[in-house]
Amino acid sequence: MKKITLLAILAIAAFSNNANAQSTADANATVSxxxxxxIAITKTVDLNFGNIATDGTAATVQLLADxxxxxxxxxxLPGGNxxxxxxxxxxxGEGAYAFTVTLPADDTITITNGTSTNDMKVNKFTSNSxxxxxxxxxxxxxGATLNINGSQPTGTYTNDSGFDVIVSYN
Known part of the structure; x- marks a missing residue:
């Protein structure tokens, strides 16, 4: 009887260890x-609307990205300009990666001939990226749109601080 009891205890112990061994598992993952x-951006050409003649009324000139x-x-718009x-x-940047172009918000760029009362707004920026x-x-x-005021004085108008174009990976 003692042998049967001992054998039963050993059998229960063996099955208990098997049950515990099957209740957990692990795996290994590498990290890379x-x-x-x-990504980098360089300006190669400045935006220039060229020569424009006005009749004294407010007008716009749209310079397309092309x-x-x-x-x-x-x-x-005089020809030959x-x-x-x-x-x-x-x-x-990295080959075959996609990126986003962020252009200036509308009405944030002003060009001037040195007199603040003669400023013109540049807005509606577009790109062909x-x-x-x-x-x-x-x-x-x-490209962008130049907003010419009525009775805009003649002269060269510039924005010395330029405008920012931002690129970022998607």
Whole structure:
């Protein structure tokens, strides 16, 4: 009888250990990280609306990202104006990555001829960016709309501080 009891106790102990062994498990995972090229942007061409003639009324000139201009009533765009340029930017970074372009908010850019009463607003910025780095780079252009006031004095108007174009990986 003692042998049967001892055998029963040993059997219960053996099955108990098996049950405990099956109630837990573990796995091992590795950790990795990949450092990619930082995204960068460089301005290669400044935005220039070129020469504009006005009839004394308020007008707008839209400079498209492709460099073409559209004038409203009150503005005339003389031909042969080689100074007309959409701004151009070059983006570099990790190949085949997507990115976002952030342009200035409307009515945040003012150009002046030195007299604050003669300021003009630049707004409605647009770009022709694809938002994708092909072989780690993309070149794109930025256009905008110039708002000419009625009776705008003649002269050269500039914004010495420029405007910011921001790029970031998606």
């Amino acid at each position: 990280a990949t450092i990619i090229a930082p 460099g073409s201009r559209i004038e409203s009533a009150g503005a005339t 080689s100074t007309v340029k959409a701004a151009e930017f070059k983006v570099t 694809t938002g994708k780095l092909v072989s780690g780079k993309e070149t794109f252009s930025v």
